[in-house]
Amino acid sequence: MTRLFGTDGVRGLANEALTAPLAMKLGAAAATVLTRDRASGRRRPMALIGRDPRVSGEMLAAAMAAGMASKGVDVLRVGVIPTPGLAFLTDDYGADIGVMISASHNPMPDNGIKFFSAGGKKLPDDLEDEIESAMHELSETGPTGTAIGRVIEEAVDAQDRYLAHLKAAVSADLSGIKVVVDCANGAASDVAPKAYAAAGADVTAIFNTPNAFNINDGSGSTHMEQIQQAVVEHGADLGLAHDGDADRCLAVDAEGTIVDGDQIMAILATGMQERNALHDNTLVATVMSNLGLKLAMREHGIEIKETAVGDRYVLEELGRGDYSLGGEQSGHVVVPAHATTGDGTLTGLMLMARMAETGKTLRELAGVMTVLPQVLINVPVSNKGAIMEAEEVQTAIQQAEAELGDSGRVLLRPSGTEELFRVMVEAAEEEHARKVAGRLAAVVAAV
Template identity: 65%
Template sequence: MTRLFGTDGVRGLANGLLTPELALKVAKAAAEVLAPPSGNRLLAVVGRDPRASGEMLAAAVTAGLTASGVDVVDVGVLPTPAVAFLTAEYGAALGVMISASHNPMPDNGIKIFAAGGRKLDDDVEDRIEFAIAEPRLAQSPTGADIGRVRQAPDAADRYVAHVGKALTGSLDGLTVVVDCAHGAASAVAPRIYAAAGATVVAINAQPDGLNINDGCGSTHMDDLQKSVVEHGADLGIAHDGDADRCLAVDATGAIVDGDAIMAVLAVGMKESGSLVEDTLVATVMSNLGLHIAMREAGISVRTAAVGDRYVLEELRAGGFALGGEQSGHVVIPEFGTTGDGVLTALLVMGRMATTSKSLADLASVMTTLPQVLINVKVSDKSAVASAPSVLESVAEVERVLGDTGRVLLRPSGTEQLVRVMVEAEEPDLARRLAEDLASRVGQV
């Protein structure tokens, strides 16, 4: 059977693959695994992004949890990191976020957090999948044992106060344009930045349930780039639909990606003595330029598999203080258990205010090497990695690049695709080597 959980929860076309019936089953199974009967009433936090199908799926999840005897705190529309924070804040046994992150509106997803707001390990997800396939036969609660639902009018205020505590000093004098992607950041992100002292210009912050990520946000940054220049702003911030990621734009309109953001924060944390063991955790997809910049700054880089939960695992294992992905998921364990785009943006602006430097100056610590990524459709992605012809081709590319570039083959987590990535000092060389290797991969 195909695995239900992907890189970040259960995701698919809402009312297509991801039906209310499936959402209810996932919720009941999650309750069975994460909130087993204990004699005490257990609590779950449920939140969502603004997409229309979230209303339907949140109702199904709430039904599944309450049918399992779990009380539900409905926090409404809030970012994913807010739901993770509130799961810990309310002492809940689990949290559920209904969101498909940066995916277009027709999609949706179910992200589950364990107690403390922590993402699930693979084995816990496997147990939930087994519970879906083989539900327990114990009698369902009835009468007063059925779970109850309550609203949480203080939820947003709690999250806003929590994130605000991460900033020391003020953002007075900074002007920021924030693209909220018509998503979960629309209400809280401008509020948080303004409370910190910044002058805020909010764009794409009128969610109607249908326009989330529609030509805006972290996957479509043209509007933000233009708006930053037009307003003469110091920077721009782009969130995705559930605000667990953040990309930036400097005052000239140039994009500052997740790697550069991590470089800015890592250098600042090293200077302040808060970068544990002077170590940054990144993924295998981070640009070689980040590794070079960190080495020159006296910072070690540890790599994890793609996905912020794998970054989190590495952070927890080593007790490290900063990690993230090129896509803009940045995790700072001191302040959160998952990627938090609003927190990340606040700390980047704090670094600008503290140093009196522009974002372009701060980001110049890193030079991004040209990177070419080609998705190759294959019949059996698991066979590619061991194919002799592919191994020979990879070795040849590595000989050509030496220590001036990098090659990476990564099977997709959800499709029969192999992602071929090549980095080199010259873009033409990176393109040629990537195309040659992709051709060989496609022949397997």
């Protein structure tokens, strides 16, 4: 049986794969599992539910609230908020459960459900599996009378609490820095411009008028051409691009050149090292990070701990070693001192703070690493599980690795959220990487 939870919660086409009845059952099951070991006290169990602006979020949040309330959990709905904001608020309000309704960077028709435990932490695989099992064992009845959970609509101070947290986390004066922020018509549309302006930056916001249907539509961190053009047009010092739920941040320098998550991590890691704030001189990154990041960190005496793709795995490794910084090439950057998950707005603030601290441009700071050409091809497949078991795929990988030698690498992996298989190749020359990746993608597509 296919596992309901992927690498980042439950995700699918809203009202087809991800329906209101499914959300209600998930809510009831999560309420049962995540509150069973709760110490008894005067206050009843409490859950927070936030969402991004996509139209199906209203329906799914209502269904989730109903499922949780049916099991005696009080629900506070915090409205449209970035995923990291929901994680922070789960801890700040002292809630037992946090729920974010979002499909992150996926197109508007999709949606997703992410759970956080007390303290705003993402769930490990075993807890997700328990929730999925509990869905099949739920009683159709529950508490009655005064034991039924209450649903409180729209916490009035949720955004203010999150903004105050961001201001306290990064206290640098960003006066004189001109930034364009692409909000992807998503959850950051209100919060990110306010946070950057509160720190003193001169802010121009684009794609910050969500209408329930335009989230991620030709904008945000998956459509960097928009922010590249806007930075040059406005004569800005940099641009910052978020995704639909604002747990990612990618940047653009004043010339319109993309500064990806690997480069952002390199900038922040070397800065933290200078301040003796990088625990064990270690950075946590995923297998997708560019080889150039590893080479640059080696030059600075910084060790890289490598994980599987997904910020949840980065978070697990950060916790195991009590490390200070980790993230992904895609722009998820985690700073455990200030966040329990990737926070795009926090990343943007820290990046600009580094510019202010050093007096350097983003282009100068990004020069800490040389990005090796990396080609990524997403191949649509019908059975992700069968790809790596295919003999022809293994043979093709071995041939590609022999051809690249020490000057490159090959990585094939399934998408955790879509029916895609990702083929990544790095090489000293981009054309060489494209040829090798194209050959591998053709083999994968034929399986």
